[in-house]
Amino acid sequence: MxxxxxxxxxxxxxxxxxxxxxxxxxxxxxxxxxxxxxxxxxxxKMLQKHYPVKHGVRVYGPTGNPWFVPVMRRNEQNELEPVTTWQVxxxxxxxxxxxxxxxxxxxxxxxxxxxxxxxxxxxxxxxxxxxxxxxxxxxxxxxxxxxxxxxxxxxxxxxxxxxxxxKYDRQVAIFSQVKNTLRDHGTARDEQPDNTLIFYKELVHWAWFIPLDDEVVSVGIVSPNKYFQAKKESRRNFLLRELGELNPELARRVPDLELLEEARAIPNYxxxxxxxxxxxxxxxxxxxxxxxxxxxxxxxxxxxxxxxxxxxxxxxxxxxxxxxxxxxxxxxxxxxxxxxxxxxxxxxxxxxxxxxxxxxxxxxxxxxxxxxxxxxxxxxxxxxxxxxxxxxxxxxxxxxxxxxxxxxxxxxxxxx
Ligand SMILES: Cc1cc2nc3c(=O)[nH]c(=O)nc-3n(C[C@H](O)[C@H](O)[C@H](O)COP(=O)(O)OP(=O)(O)OC[C@H]3O[C@@H](n4cnc5c(N)ncnc54)[C@H](O)[C@@H]3O)c2cc1C
Structure with missing residues (x-):
């Protein structure tokens, strides 16, 4: 501003x-x-920083094929055309x-x-x-x-x-960073290594996977507060267990459950x-x-x-x-x-x-x-x-x- x-x-x-x-x-x-x-x-300046380039968001549900929403802009003729954005x-x-x-x-x-x-x-x-x-x-x-x-x-x-x-108040987000993840390396836009991945299990219970550089990925679990409290786990243990359990595709992509920094939490946001x-x-x-x-x-x-x-x-x-x-x-x-x-x-x-x-x-x-x-x-x-x-x-x-x-x-x- x-x-x-x-x-x-x-x-x-x-x-x-x-x-x-x-x-x-x-x-x-x-x-x-x-x-x-x-x-x-x-x-x-963004390019000089080598921020990961995002082509879209891929969403994985509990079953079935994932779906992808590409990043596209409207040109002067109001037509959609591919463009990229960043993860920072x-x-x-x-x-x-x-x-x-x-x-x-x-x-x-x-x-x-x-x-x-x-x-x-x-x-x-x-x-x-x-x-x-x-x-x-x-x-x-x-x-x-x-x-x-x-x-x-x-x-x-x-x-x-x-x-x-x-409406999404009684939730908590618990997050940290990991490395040694499995990323895509294809030629299509939905196979780019730096895309955002979202995994959901059920209502307001989901996870994010956002690459921060060639190695490090931000990962977070969002769940109802009640679910987190019922588990009676530390933030760290909750995050690690959920990364392994929330969605099989997430578990496959994050095999190395070692957190690179503390597990942080934001509730009721x-x-x-x-x-x-x-x-x-x-x-x-x-x-x-x-x-x-x-x-x-x-x-x-x-x-x-x-x-x-x-x-x-x-x-x-x-x-x-x-x-x-x-x-x-x-x-x-x-x-x-x-x-x-x-x-x-x-x-x-x-x-x-x-x-x-x-x-x-x-x-x-x-x-x-x-x-x-x-x-x-x-x-x-x-x-x-x-x-x-x-x-x-x-x-x-x-x-x-x-x-x-x-x-x-x-x-x-x-x-x-
Ligand atoms: C779990 C979670 C995940 C998210 N993921 C994404 C995402 O992937 N992408 C995305 O775009 N957004 C995401 N967001 C939202 C994003 O974090 C915020 O929307 C964005 O940062 C808001 O920017 P802001 O400038 O309003 O506030 P902030 O970025 O929080 O900036 C507020 C600033 O004000 C300063 N400040 C506060 N009080 C005072 C005071 N009294 N005097 C002086 N300074 C003060 C603070 O120090 C701070 O620097 C996420 C949010 C959550 C909760």
């Missing part, structure tokens, strides 16, 4: 409490996230972004944002910062942006509306803050909503919202919506509509993975490729998205209850 603001000649200050490089989860990019890095002129080690990538923001004009304040500075009418004009070297500093702003991620600072500081739990803008402030990214990590939307959504918010701020500084009760209401609405599509995509996958695979692979592959890439910011509802809505209207589904449903509703038979 800082880079977008600098591009438009808007002075910006980043207040950051951590020192970079620091560990972070969120390593796989969607196609549009790669496109956004290119649009910021960062492609050469976030400690390295976040430092790259931070250094680049500084090089392009950002001012850095090293410290922790504590409370917003408010006028009598409730509008925000800055933030109090507990400085890293001790002391307190009041930073004044025309617009204060909360980009604090899962810390959801704006909510804790009493600026936003309530933080309600999301799914939430929604509906009012995340106001007079003199707004939120981007995880600071207001996080749905579920299954299809790697986080970095894309945050970065895109950074771009959208920068445009809204430019308009505001030029006089647009200056006296409105909420000058950033349009931005908020636009973000929410995009995120609702992500929610529909993920809900449909969990409601009925088999029907989802059928739509993704056979009926409307182009529409699902668009959604997976992150092309969610348009009012158009594609035929594929419409069918995902249909799945969600029906809710969680067991094919044994109504074997004819797919034929009737989706208008075609599922070939086994």
């Amino acid at each position: 800082s880079m977008f603001l600098s591009q438009m000649g808007i002075a910006n200050t980043i207040i950051e409490k951590e020192s970079f490089p620091r560990y972070h989860i969120g390593e796989s990019f969607t196609g549009e996230a790669g496109g956004l890095m290119r649009s910021l002129g960062l492609e050469q 080690r976030r400690s390295d990538f976040d430092k790259l972004m931070y250094d680049e923001a500084v090089a392009r004009g950002a001012t850095i304040v090293k410290g922790e944002a504590t409370v917003p500075l408010k006028r009598e009418d409730g509008s925000v004009y800055g933030v109090r910062v507990k400085m890293a070297d001790g002391g307190v500093n009041d930073v004044h702003s025309e617009v204060l942006v909360d980009a604090t991620g899962q810390h959801t600072w704006g909510f804790h500081a009493g600026m936003t509306s309530q933080k309600v739990i999301g 799914s939430y929604h803050v509906r009012t995340f803008t106001g007079k003199g402030w707004l939120c981007i990214g995880d600071a207001h909503r996080f749905i579920d990590p299954v299809f790697s939307f986080g970095v894309w959504i945050t970065a895109k919202e950074g771009q959208l918010a920068a445009q809204a701020i430019k308009g505001y500084l030029d006089g647009a919506h200056r006296d409105d009760p909420n000058p950033f209401a349009d931005y908020q609405d636009y973000c929410e509509r995009g995120l609702d599509k992500v929610q529909a995509l993920i809900d449909a996958f969990w409601n009925d993975p088999i029907a989802f695979a059928f739509i993704a692979h056979r009926r409307h592959p182009a529409d699902i490729i668009d959604l997976f890439a992150g092309r969610i910011y348009s009012d158009k509802v594609s035929a594929g998205l419409n069918q995902l809505y249909k799945i969600n209207e029906r809710g969680a589904f067991n094919p044994a209850d109504d074997p004819e449903w797919m034929k009737r509703e989706l208008g075609d038979a599922l070939t086994p």
